[in-house]
Amino acid sequence: MAGQETTTSAAPVDTGRDAYLQNKVTRRRAIGPGLGTFLVFAVLVGLGALIFPSSYFYRVGTLVWINTLAVTGIVVLLGYVGLVSLGHAGFFTIGAYTTAILPNYGVPSPLAMLSGVLLAGLLALVVGRPILKLSGYYLAIATLGLGMLIWMVLSKEAWLTGGPDGMTVSGMNARNLFKMVGLNLKSAEAWYWVAGFTAAIGAAIAVNLAGSPSGRSLRAIHDSDVAARSLGIDVARAKSRAFVISALYAAVAGGLLALANGYITPETGGFMHSVEMVTMAVLGGPPRCSARWSAP
């Protein structure tokens, strides 16, 4: 104890800082920031399951986690990089409709969903580069236009999508997943767990990103585009990546919604849904979601 005090007084500032850093480093090593987030989400998902009295609550809970997932994608784009997209319902609905349509052509549901996610990511990659040259209101308008276009295609091509009436989603039931490991859950419960698990993974990934080299670049662009460039950050490329990542989140959420609901309508791709997602991100997540999610 006495020995400790002497060293401390010998170099008060240095030891204090080093100890702080050391502590921080070891804590980070012990559990990655994303793992901590995952555990917090796991507890929340579990808590829900403990208190929900009926299938209705499970269904609402499922929607909550699906929205959480889509909004996490928006937070990556808006909170990390500072880009507003009013077209993410478009990516969401691409995920949803691909998951709904492909099983009618003999593709198994999980593969259909994967295809929808990849399709949304590919579209975001192709469209992102030119669109992301814009910023502020112009970007908002351009993404809004993209969302509307996707929505129009889906509501017009009735032969494929059922048009404005929507379509039923055949195929997979999450119950079977749990049956394989010997658990007998109701369908609503099974989807709740799947959605909660996916949201937890999504949040963990977003938190990992925030503290990583790529994430720092994104946050730098948020604060000063010109400084980010001066440090060698390829701003166009970084923005495009964030756009694709957030589109993937939206599409996974869309695919899950299609499967969990067993029914899908063009409204999921409507403008209002895009606005809802951004609103939820602004109200539900602070500008830097990582600051809240990974706060020590």
Place this chain on the structure above:
Amino acid sequence: MSLDIDGLGIAFGGIKAVDGVSFTAKPGEVTSIIGPNGAGKTTLFNLVSGVYRASSGRVRIDGQDVTGLAAHDLARRGMARTFQNLQVFPQMSALDNVMTGCHMQEKSNLLSDLLGLPGARCETERSRASAMAALERAGLADLAHRPASEMSYGQLKRLEIARALVTGCTILLLDEPAAGCNAVETREVDDLIHAIADEGKTVVLIEHDMRMVMRISSHIVVLDQGRKIAEGGPEEIRTNPHVIAAYLGAHGAAEAEAAAHA
């Protein structure tokens, strides 16, 4: 690496903000750009660092033409800079600001960043260590975990220097690094710039503090209304009548002359 500026120019709405400026900045030396407000010094930096595209002239690094390269490509070729109107990342801590400067050395890929794989975390630790060392050099180590938004103007100026240094640059452009610093801090910045040049880096400095400029510059370029009006060593510049005229006006220069002879 030596930086060659050759006939560089740009006009904004007919006004030539920089007009045919040429000079060479050598490694291991501090080359200073001085001149009255609005002379075009910052605009010159913006041209050299790829923020603006020059309408005429060339920029060369070690003889290699880099005119018109994007800012991030110039950074990859060893150019770093600070900004007169601070461009820090206010939502980040001082440490994170500087860690961002390690971007070009970080080798982790996006996938390992997303999954939080050990590789990504290892890169982050490495960046943290070199950022900490740079903060130490800039005299900001104690403020490492303070949000940049809560730091003073003078501290932020030094934070930008630390962030530029950590890129591993060979050419460093400093736009009024001592602005907002008190006498002690100015002296520290002065020493830091000296040390950076001694490492063999090419330093180009814009500064209003004439004592500092005269003390640390090997070479001085004087701009007025976008044009280079004089160039030379500190002693030459101090006594150059064009320079005195630009700073004091022709009338003031005549009076200074008269006072000197009286």
